Amino acid sequence: MPAASRPDAIATATPSASPLALTDRRPVVPAERLVAEMVPPPRFAGVSFGSYLPDPTQPSQYEAVQVLEEFAAGISAAAVPAKKGWFRRSAPAPSGPAGVYLDGGYGVGKTHLLASLWHATPGPKAFGTFVELTNLVGALGFQQAVQTLSGHRLLCIDEFELDDPGDTVLVSTLLGRLVENGVKLCATSNTLPEKLGEGRFAAADFLREIQGLSSHFRPLRIDGQDYRHRGLPAAPPPYTDAFVDERAAATPGAALDDFGALLEHLKAVHPSRYGALLDDVQAVFLRGVHQVDDQSTALRLVVLADRMYDRELPITASGLPFDQVFPEELLKGGYRKKYLRAVSRLVALARDSAA
Known part of the structure; x- marks a missing residue:
């Protein structure tokens, strides 16, 4: 018109x-701002698992909420300090997989769920897109980025980009180091369309790309139409x-x-x-x-x-x-x-x- x-x-x-x-x-954006701004964007500043509205016709959306709530509970339990005493024990390591991968079409609420996980997990924690994470590595340098993020309990990565092989390998190496240091991960992904089928993310392709990390990730498929x-x-x-x-x-x-x-x-x-x-x-x-x-x-x-x-x-x-x-x-x-x-x-x- x-x-x-x-x-x-x-x-x-x-x-x-x-x-x-x-x-x-x-x-001009200094590196310190890049680190400080690794939080959910304003649109998702107040979201929670409770505010996510699953499509009644898509059981996978209900399952995703349940799995992520359990994932957050495991991280939270591990964050509770051990009681002092003669026989005190160290805090238990987080149970379950090191990471969860959200596989689904656009507009099914993956970012909402990712931000809800971030809000439900005690800090220190970080949230950013794949592009923001590569920018952080570029600004800090690889070793400093590893050191900075290794102090976190959780790293959430939105829109993991598989169409840039160099950056994908860089971030995959970074994630490997973070997993070794006990950081939990959750990611969504953007995959090349010819690998998707019709508007579908490909979990298997994502897991292959993050070399050596596939055993640490639990893929969750989320079906549905674009809620927007x-x-x-x-x-x-x-x-x-x-x-x-x-x-x-x-x-x-x-x-x-x-x-x-x-x-x-x-x-x-x-x-x-x-x-x-x-x-x-x-x-x-x-x-x-x-x-x-x-x-x-x-x-x-x-x-x-x-x-x-x-x-x-x-x-x-x-x-x-x-x-x-x-x-x-x-x-x-x-x-x-x-x-x-x-x-x-x-x-x-x-x-x-x-x-």
Whole structure:
């Protein structure tokens, strides 16, 4: 639906300060911040196993909650200090597998469950995406990263990326060292689509990639449809440029950018800094959303979409609706899973804005 067919009435509001532009920002993120920010993103700051809403038609979702609750209980029991006395014993080692791997399609709540495990487990603990973990290793160096994370009881890794063999081996080696030091692990994964079947993660491929660690992981398959679109309409139609500009001017904490200029700016910002790029932003406004044909540009947009979704930033946009932003040739390629996740999240944020 073209923007011209949606000439929304511009709501009368007291203008806020001029909206900032993400293209004016060039954040620098010190290594200390990378470590301190290894916690669940704001969207999942208050989640729990109790707030996870399993699909009544998918028993595997109920099973995943039960297994992870037991996993958290084992870590918590091992964290209880031994009583002092003549015959005191050391705290028991955590029982069960060293790690749990969540295998399922996008939108079945894997990140919700991963964050719930983190919240249910006593610290010290760390939570981050695969990309954030590789950035941490790059910032600290391998040995320092091992030393820093070895003091943790639990490391949660969201979106383990199997499409970068070098980084996969690096992180696999890191995980091996952490398991040796008693750290428990939980991970979700993004696997190459041709290895998945139809929209399916492949646990066996993941376990093969983390060389030598397969015996430590218990894979959990989680079936279901994307919860963001259960019974919901397609992507909301875009607005006019004039509406986007006016709403941005009236919204505190707004960031207003031309879509093409923002994509160009992302080339000069390392993906590890996309979160910092959004510091203090409350809502995102984009003019002229168009189809992204270049794969490198599209992958940068995927990372930005993840960071905006983590921060629950509603998006108001003109141009194409977000379910048309990636062309069919990209959706059929090796990064199909990433693009589908990005579309799912961008559409959800556009719905937040429309609401």
